[in-house]
Amino acid sequence: MNLKQLSDRLGLSQTTVSRALNGYPEVSEATRERVLKAAQQTGYKPNKAAQRLATGKAKSIGLVMQSAPDLGGDPHFSEFLSGLAEEAVKHDFHFVMAPASPDDEVNALKRLIASGYVDAVFLAHVVDPDPRVDLMRSCSIPYLLHGRTMGDVHDYPYLDIDNEGAFYTATKLLLQLGHKRFALLNGIERFTFAMRRKTGAEKALAEAGLKLAPELVQHSVMSDQVGFRAMERFLAHPERPTAVLCASTALALGAVRAINKAGLKLGRDISLIAHDDVLSMLRPESFSVPLTTTRSSLRAAGARIGQRLIARLDGNADLPEQELWEAELIVRASTGPAPA
Amino acid sequence: MNLKQLSDRLGLSQTTVSRALNGYPEVSEATRERVLKAAQQTGYKPNKAAQRLATGKAKSIGLVMQSAPDLGGDPHFSEFLSGLAEEAVKHDFHFVMAPASPDDEVNALKRLIASGYVDAVFLAHVVDPDPRVDLMRSCSIPYLLHGRTMGDVHDYPYLDIDNEGAFYTATKLLLQLGHKRFALLNGIERFTFAMRRKTGAEKALAEAGLKLAPELVQHSVMSDQVGFRAMERFLAHPERPTAVLCASTALALGAVRAINKAGLKLGRDISLIAHDDVLSMLRPESFSVPLTTTRSSLRAAGARIGQRLIARLDGNADLPEQELWEAELIVRASTGPAPA
DNA sequence: AATGTCTTTCAAAGCGCTTTGGGAAGAGTG
DNA sequence: CACTCTTCCCAAAGCGCTTTGAAAGACATT
Numbered sequence: 001m002n003l004k005q006l007s008d009r010l011g012l013s014q015t016t017v018s019r020a021l022n023g024y025p026e027v028s029e030a031t032r033e034r035v036l037k038a039a040q041q042t043g044y045k046p047n048k049a050a051q052r053l054a055t056g057k058a059k060s061i062g063l064v065m066q067s068a069p070d071l072g073g074d075p076h077f078s079e080f081l082s083g084l085a086e087e088a089v090k091h092d093f094h095f096v097m098a099p100a101s102p103d104d105e106v107n108a109l110k111r112l113i114a115s116g117y118v119d120a121v122f123l124a125h126v127v128d129p130d131p132r133v134d135l136m137r138s139c140s141i142p143y144l145l146h147g148r149t150m151g152d153v154h155d156y157p158y159l160d161i162d163n164e165g166a167f168y169t170a171t172k173l174l175l176q177l178g179h180k181r182f183a184l185l186n187g188i189e190r191f192t193f194a195m196r197r198k199t200g201a202e203k204a205l206a207e208a209g210l211k212l213a214p215e216l217v218q219h220s221v222m223s224d225q226v227g228f229r230a231m232e233r234f235l236a237h238p239e240r241p242t243a244v245l246c247a248s249t250a251l252a253l254g255a256v257r258a259i260n261k262a263g264l265k266l267g268r269d270i271s272l273i274a275h276d277d278v279l280s281m282l283r284p285e286s287f288s289v290p291l292t293t294t295r296s297s298l299r300a301a302g303a304r305i306g307q308r309l310i311a312r313l314d315g316n317a318d319l320p321e322q323e324l325w326e327a328e329l330i331v332r333a334s335t336g337p338a339p340a
Numbered sequence: 341m342n343l344k345q346l347s348d349r350l351g352l353s354q355t356t357v358s359r360a361l362n363g364y365p366e367v368s369e370a371t372r373e374r375v376l377k378a379a380q381q382t383g384y385k386p387n388k389a390a391q392r393l394a395t396g397k398a399k400s401i402g403l404v405m406q407s408a409p410d411l412g413g414d415p416h417f418s419e420f421l422s423g424l425a426e427e428a429v430k431h432d433f434h435f436v437m438a439p440a441s442p443d444d445e446v447n448a449l450k451r452l453i454a455s456g457y458v459d460a461v462f463l464a465h466v467v468d469p470d471p472r473v474d475l476m477r478s479c480s481i482p483y484l485l486h487g488r489t490m491g492d493v494h495d496y497p498y499l500d501i502d503n504e505g506a507f508y509t510a511t512k513l514l515l516q517l518g519h520k521r522f523a524l525l526n527g528i529e530r531f532t533f534a535m536r537r538k539t540g541a542e543k544a545l546a547e548a549g550l551k552l553a554p555e556l557v558q559h560s561v562m563s564d565q566v567g568f569r570a571m572e573r574f575l576a577h578p579e580r581p582t583a584v585l586c587a588s589t590a591l592a593l594g595a596v597r598a599i600n601k602a603g604l605k606l607g608r609d610i611s612l613i614a615h616d617d618v619l620s621m622l623r624p625e626s627f628s629v630p631l632t633t634t635r636s637s638l639r640a641a642g643a644r645i646g647q648r649l650i651a652r653l654d655g656n657a658d659l660p661e662q663e664l665w666e667a668e669l670i671v672r673a674s675t676g677p678a679p680a
Numbered sequence: 681a682a683t684g685t686c687t688t689t690c691a692a693a694g695c696g697c698t699t700t701g702g703g704a705a706g707a708g709t710g
Numbered sequence: 711c712a713c714t715c716t717t718c719c720c721a722a723a724g725c726g727c728t729t730t731g732a733a734a735g736a737c738a739t740t
Contacts, residue, residue: 072620280412
């Protein structure tokens with residue numbers, strides 16, 4: 001069923017039917033109702049490709065998704081997506097996801113934009129410098145970064161959390177508890193969120209005249225397994241750390257297992273603070289020793305990004321262009337005074 | 341840059357340029373190269389919405405994604421998606437995801453199909469009976485279910501794993517080890533995968549003259565937290581179970597924590613078998629007591645579904661229409677003889 | 681020179697929608 | 711009564727692409 005068939009059946013022109021359906025004022029209430037009813041009955045749904053072609057709008061937001069044979073699903077991604085979806089469903093938006101191998105991301109983005117399938121795009125996994133930012137600037141289609149490049153000045157719309165601040169605060173807490181030997185379980189090095197987390201920790205340490213030992217820093221994918229292995233390595237270090245900063249609860253899961261396996265007691269022999277993205281599957285408060293965390297909901301970020309992008313497309317420009325969210329420090333049992 | 345501009349600049353008709361770009365034989369090699377080069381230089385990318393409108397094809401597969409304010413991200417979903425993406429990226433396909441509240445899924449599916457945005461759709465979370473199957477049958481667009489409805493005869497394309505067989509085998513193993521009191525930590529009841537897993541367990545138990553006590557069965561979202569709470573409840577039961585069947589490693593994570601907390605030793609005081617979807621974040625072999633599992637990679641299923649759908653769209657009909665994958669039983673340390 | 685066959689190109693129609701620019705009634709005004 | 715306004719509707723153009731049907735030119739065959 002398309003517009004023509006529907007209007008033929010109603011004995012009206014396509015113009016009138018289209019207007020009735022889209023709420024334009026130039027049709028009488030009587031015909032509008034007649035049209036609406038017929039659309040309902042016949043199950044008419046407009047063809048979005050045609051709509052998009054005609055209007056340039058399609059109520060869709062695009063994103064490119066990293067894909068590689070060795071790259072598993074990322075729970076952070078689906079958590080974020082669920083937030084985005086929550087907002088999208090309210091406004092009848094949908095997503096277009098273009099998968100791309102990591103080395104072809106910029107090209108995939110180009111194709112996605114030129115495809116005429118999306119009204120706006122969202123970018124994650126920010127690196128520095130990020131070639132996608134330059135691309136977007138020349139592209140006239142609305143966009144929004146989750147994260148931001150390094151430096152203090154940013155001339156593009158973004159939503160980021162204060163990663164540096166979070167890890168600075170977490171480190172400060174551990175320093176106050178008397179810890180001196182720190183380890184860092186971080187995300188992949190090239191991402192700015194990981195850089196900033198490291199900077200935050202280093203800054204606090206520097207203020208106490210301390211440094212991060214390079215052997216006690218791990219940069220990698222944030223999975224349970226990696227957390228376990230890295231922690232085992234840290235614990236074998238001659239100067240075993242008494243405090244661990246951890247970029248995700250998934251990493252922490254593995255780290256805690258290694259700690260237990262070594263016969264150490266979390267919160268007494270060794271303290272740990274993890275960053276908590278509030279993954280629905282894995283809650284830090286329900287670890288056997290509840291985890292002290294810096295918390296910032298990824299899902300909320302997704303929802304907010306959806307909200308801003310959609311508002312922007314609807315012509316509401318009253319939402320901020322740049323936002324920096326603070327993470328909450330939540331103290332639980334995994335942190336305690338440094339052992340004597 | 342669009343086709344018209346490109347052809348004007350080349351002094352050719354749109355027809356010729358389009359044909360040159362799409363590899364039709366009716367253009368001379370010389371002009372084809374000229375066109376290709378110009379397209380490269382100008383960065384011309386075809387507008388997919390227009391292509392889709394003109395051809396009815398757009399190299400895209402659609403799916404509806406459940407979304408609700410209280411529904412967090414599902415790591416199973418992203419694991420599956422990464423498999424799908426792996427295949428999609430090879431063939432330059434993309435996805436269109438329509439978010440929908442659980443009660444509006446059929447409608448969202450209708451809109452998605454009518455949208456003219458997708459060439460095929462993929463359906464997950466099969467229930468019984470599943471209204472989407474009837475819808476799809478009347479819709480002429482290719483589709484593929486991940487999972488299948490109940491019963492033995494199915495007249496639609498699907499890929500499923502033998503959930504019943506997996507849990508039957510797992511239960512058999514536990515029975516052989518002398519276990520008599522079983523608990524089941526299952527997925528949400530209305531999904532057929534959960535039904536079949538339960539049936540599998542019950543069948544094996546029935547053969548030994550045993551039954552599942554209703555109080556020792558939990559149907560719910562498969563998260564760590566739920567696993568923990570349910571297991572605590574099971575352990576408080578006057579007739580404490582000695583064997584637990586678990587529908588996911590995420591559930592198992594919580595269950596194991598409850599077991600440890602109760603001071604019981606996994607694999608000795610209590611045995612546990614989990615179904616392993618091979619989530620990249622959480623590996624059963626790296627639990628402190630490695631988990632015995634029934635394994636079937638969700639990512640592989642995603643990739644296979646992508647492969648079949650794309651082959652179908654490309655006119656290759658040599659792939660099977662219906663597939664049932666066996667899960668592997670992998671015995672590790674979480675299963676042992678029933679305590680005396 | 682006339683005819684037929686390829687090869688290479690093009691103009692125009694059409695995919696399903698929105699939107700512009702009118703036009704035909706009916707309502708209000710002097 | 712003629713006149714302007716509204717109100718309600720329509721025909722047609724256009725979004726960027728593919729595809730049909732035809733034409734023009736090159737070449738070989740009678």
